[in-house]
Amino acid sequence: MQQIFHTERILYFIMNNKDFISALSEECGLSANQVSSAVESLISVITQNLKNMDSVAIPGFGKFDAIKEDEKISKDLSTGKRLLLPPVINVVFTPASAFIKIFEK
Amino acid sequence: MNNTITLLTLCKQLQEKLPYEIESEKFIASFISAINKALAKDGSVTINGLGQFIILKSDSLDDKNNVDAIRFIPDSELADTVNQPFAFFDAVELEDEVTEDELINNDTISSIESISGKLQENDSQAKVVLTNEDKLNSSDNNEIDSTLEEIFDEDIEQPESQSSCGSMQAADHKKTDIEEADNNKPFVVTITDNQNGSDVDNSTANTEQQETTSFDNPFKVEDYATDDESKNGNNPPEENEQYNNDEEKEENSNLSWLWLVIFFVVGLVIGWCIPTFISNPTVVEEVFIYDTIYVDKPIVKDSIDISSNPVVQEPALTQKMEVQTKISENKSEIVESQTDKKDAVITETVKPNNTLISMALRHYGHRDFWAYIYIENQDKLGNPDMIRSGQVLVIPPASKYGIDKNSKESLEKASKKCKEILNKYKK
Numbered sequence: 001m002q003q004i005f006h007t008e009r010i011l012y013f014i015m016n017n018k019d020f021i022s023a024l025s026e027e028c029g030l031s032a033n034q035v036s037s038a039v040e041s042l043i044s045v046i047t048q049n050l051k052n053m054d055s056v057a058i059p060g061f062g063k064f065d066a067i068k069e070d071e072k073i074s075k076d077l078s079t080g081k082r083l084l085l086p087p088v089i090n091v092v093f094t095p096a097s098a099f100i101k102i103f104e105k
Numbered sequence: 106m107n108n109t110i111t112l113l114t115l116c117k118q119l120q121e122k123l124p125y126e127i128e129s130e131k132f133i134a135s136f137i138s139a140i141n142k143a144l145a146k147d148g149s150v151t152i153n154g155l156g157q158f159i160i161l162k163s164d165s166l167d168d169k170n171n172v173d174a175i176r177f178i179p180d181s182e183l184a185d186t187v188n189q190p191f192a193f194f195d196a197v198e199l200e201d202e203v204t205e206d207e208l209i210n211n212d213t214i215s216s217i218e219s220i221s222g223k224l225q226e227n228d229s230q231a232k233v234v235l236t237n238e239d240k241l242n243s244s245d246n247n248e249i250d251s252t253l254e255e256i257f258d259e260d261i262e263q264p265e266s267q268s269s270c271g272s273m274q275a276a277d278h279k280k281t282d283i284e285e286a287d288n289n290k291p292f293v294v295t296i297t298d299n300q301n302g303s304d305v306d307n308s309t310a311n312t313e314q315q316e317t318t319s320f321d322n323p324f325k326v327e328d329y330a331t332d333d334e335s336k337n338g339n340n341p342p343e344e345n346e347q348y349n350n351d352e353e354k355e356e357n358s359n360l361s362w363l364w365l366v367i368f369f370v371v372g373l374v375i376g377w378c379i380p381t382f383i384s385n386p387t388v389v390e391e392v393f394i395y396d397t398i399y400v401d402k403p404i405v406k407d408s409i410d411i412s413s414n415p416v417v418q419e420p421a422l423t424q425k426m427e428v429q430t431k432i433s434e435n436k437s438e439i440v441e442s443q444t445d446k447k448d449a450v451i452t453e454t455v456k457p458n459n460t461l462i463s464m465a466l467r468h469y470g471h472r473d474f475w476a477y478i479y480i481e482n483q484d485k486l487g488n489p490d491m492i493r494s495g496q497v498l499v500i501p502p503a504s505k506y507g508i509d510k511n512s513k514e515s516l517e518k519a520s521k522k523c524k525e526i527l528n529k530y531k532k
Contacts, residue, residue: 017153024139028132034124038132041122043154043183045115050187054108056115061137062175063109066187073199082201086194089187091156093177100175102141103160 050091062095144175156180451500455492468500470510476522477506488530 025035049056050066057063071087119129140158143150149159156179185192453464461475479489481501486492509515
């Protein structure tokens with residue numbers, strides 16, 4: 001089942017995880033179980049690095065960063081109330097230029 | 106911290122977790138290509154535990170500038186684990202008084218410890234986290250030396266792609282330079298403690314620390330410290346409306362206010378005491394003189410006109426008189442000469458603890474003559490023992506009743522009168 005995801009003005013179908021795993025297993029020639037466990041370990045490695053505030057750079061793909069945003073005051077325009085947003089460490093992915101160019105067609 | 110993990114490192118890290126039949130490099134490559142294909146096919150991919158990759162097409166009319174963007178939305182689990190230091194902070198509604206100036210990122214000890222704890226768990230690189238508190242607490246530099254020596258002794262991975270220390274310049278730093286150099290040697294991460302000061306303090310602390318070791322650091326230490334600050338970020342403050350720093354500042358300001366108030370009060374007290382001390386002699390005089398109030402001639406006229414009525418004498422006027430009369434009091438002759446026995450009416454206002462006897466003594470020279478004073482004021486007085494302060498008594502001139510302290514007769518007469526009066530009232 002594909003999920004319908006609406007972003008801004010364009011409707012997209014999102015390939016869900018299962019499909020991705022199956023595609024990946026085709027690519028690798030490994031079983032789905034192996035692939036999914038491998039993906040999990042990959043994610044855990046990336047997560048561990050991000051936790052240490054290290055950025056993970058994969059050439060040809062992109063870079064995962066853990067960027068800390070300082071606290072800031074945001075104003076709710078409707079109520080006029082101000083919120084103090086706490087500092088937050090965000091995970092940011094910047095795709096490599098080579099990666100983007102593939103989709104520029 | 107703030108390192109860039111290259112593909113090589115990533116592969117090594119991943120290979121540790123994968124079963125040996127799967128090569129990590131190949132797997133990562135196929136992973137990327139799978140994402141590629143998925144995005145090309147559907148425009149978006151969801152990977153459980155990682156997040157969603159979505160292609161956003163820009164809505165520009167010009168085809169040339171049609172640059173797509175790939176948006177990554179991290180999985181909630183991933184975001185939470187990465188955000189763990191700030192996990193418990195919520196957005197707080199601000200009151201109107203709070204301004205942006207008060208947003209100073211401060212440390213909480215717990216957050217420092219949590220971050221330092223996490224870093225110490227990491228075995229792949231040797232890192233030591235020293236907080237400013239540690240530096241302050243360890244008065245000996247020896248302790249710091251020993252810990253740094255431990256770091257130097259350990260074997261450290263040397264990533265191949267990174268340049269050596271020597272090529273680093275002290276002056277111009279970029280983030281990459283520092284990162285590369287950092288990977289060459291164990292660095293000491295100082296988490297700034299804003300409570301104790303600014304960059305200057307941190308840099309001085311760093312210099313102290315670095316100078317004690319034979320640490321070949323080509324960097325300027327100030328830059329190192331400041332960059333650390335900016336990258337490591339200031340540690341999470343308390344997300345209450347009162348921050349630690351603010352609290353301390355408040356405490357400090359409260360203390361200084363307290364001192365101000367104390368000095369002010371002391372000044373007030375001194376200011377109150379001085380005039381009282383200065384004017385004390387006159388006060389003493391007043392106490393002396395209060396017993397007798399002599400009416401001077403100008404006022405006498407008034408008193409004669411309304412002699413039937415008690416004259417309430419203003420203390421202000423009388424004080425002046427008193428000063429003059431005090432001198433004269435010592436010399437009774439002058440007193441007598443001042444007061445005209447016949448024409449002047451002498452009145453006396455009774456003060457507390459005055460007695461008729463004392464008045465008689467003063468005016469006539471003998472105690473027993475109080476009887477005449479009593480007689481003169483009989484209409485006002487009842488019991489001679491009970492004269493009230495504030496009463497104005499007329500002191501008859503001595504000649505009226507033949508008061509003469511020197512004459513035996515008048516003394517006898519007077520004493521008789523005394524007994525008469527007393528008998529009246531004691532019965």
